[in-house]
Amino acid sequence: MSDRTTDSAAVEAIVAGDHADPFSFLGPHADRVTGETVIRAFLPGEEPAEIIAVDGTALAPMRRVHGAGLLEARLPAGALRGAYRLRLGSGREIDDPYRFGPVLGDLDLHLLGEGTHYRNYEKLGAHLVTHQGVAGVHFAVWAPNARRVSVVGDFNRWDGRCHPMRLHPGVGVWEIFIPGLAEGTLYKLEIKARDGRILPLKADPYAFAMEPPPRTASRVVRHGAFAWTDGQWMGERQHHNSRDAPISIYEVHLGSWRRRLDQGGRSLTYRELADE
Numbered sequence: 001m002s003d004r005t006t007d008s009a010a011v012e013a014i015v016a017g018d019h020a021d022p023f024s025f026l027g028p029h030a031d032r033v034t035g036e037t038v039i040r041a042f043l044p045g046e047e048p049a050e051i052i053a054v055d056g057t058a059l060a061p062m063r064r065v066h067g068a069g070l071l072e073a074r075l076p077a078g079a080l081r082g083a084y085r086l087r088l089g090s091g092r093e094i095d096d097p098y099r100f101g102p103v104l105g106d107l108d109l110h111l112l113g114e115g116t117h118y119r120n121y122e123k124l125g126a127h128l129v130t131h132q133g134v135a136g137v138h139f140a141v142w143a144p145n146a147r148r149v150s151v152v153g154d155f156n157r158w159d160g161r162c163h164p165m166r167l168h169p170g171v172g173v174w175e176i177f178i179p180g181l182a183e184g185t186l187y188k189l190e191i192k193a194r195d196g197r198i199l200p201l202k203a204d205p206y207a208f209a210m211e212p213p214p215r216t217a218s219r220v221v222r223h224g225a226f227a228w229t230d231g232q233w234m235g236e237r238q239h240h241n242s243r244d245a246p247i248s249i250y251e252v253h254l255g256s257w258r259r260r261l262d263q264g265g266r267s268l269t270y271r272e273l274a275d276e
Helices: 008-015 106-114 231-239 270-275
Strands: 027-030 037-042 050-053 058-061 063-066 070-075 084-087 125-131 134-142 146-153 166-168 173-179 186-193
Touching: 008 037, 008 063, 008 070, 050 070, 058 070, 106 173, 125 173, 146 173
Parallel strands: none
Antiparallel strands: 027 037, 037 070, 050 058, 050 084, 063 070, 125 134, 134 173, 146 186, 166 173
16 A cells, blocks of 8 residues: 555445455554554445544544545554544444454364364354453354355445455354444345355344244344253253153144234244144
């Protein structure tokens, strides 16, 4: 990067939702020529914006790099000490997702890539976490053949250019921590195929909750919040699981077995199904 010149190819790739490594361009980076700290953010419809310290002190205004909503600020060397936030034109203040490092560690990535992570539901999907001192949601998905994966929802107007994820090469896992999101957030995954096609939006295969049909978005919920009351059964289970003991297996597709015809043909809830 030359003095006060932004890579035009990278700008166009970000705006098109086609950058191979958005974390290498968005967020804070040192200009190797000037020594300045360059902070970039893709914020369509949020101009003007400025960089502020966590205590609210204004640090630098952001200038428009591209009319689609790519903004940039430059701070003198040493001016940025610690974390920063973005103050948007609406007055809303947010943390920049692209200033945060990965959540997944080397061991998790190794096991996920090897296919031997036996608690992968704790790493993939959507999880409420506090990362680098900030509360939000960590998203991760395995999509080894994707060209780009983004998290979309009401929080970014379902625009896949706003939150493209970080790829871990050689593993096929994509992840991003989005600060400020809370329990109940609805989301899906937007995937761009290797040939550049945008595929239909995908529900999260590791989501712990979904919208009621016919809506299909995944929903962020707090894992482990359910209070189990089957301690006695679990304690006795080992005495009834002998491999030579007879068993009976029943199967039913709950979503289509019974419906409320007087209420538009909706599926029964789990509580209603229990009674049936």
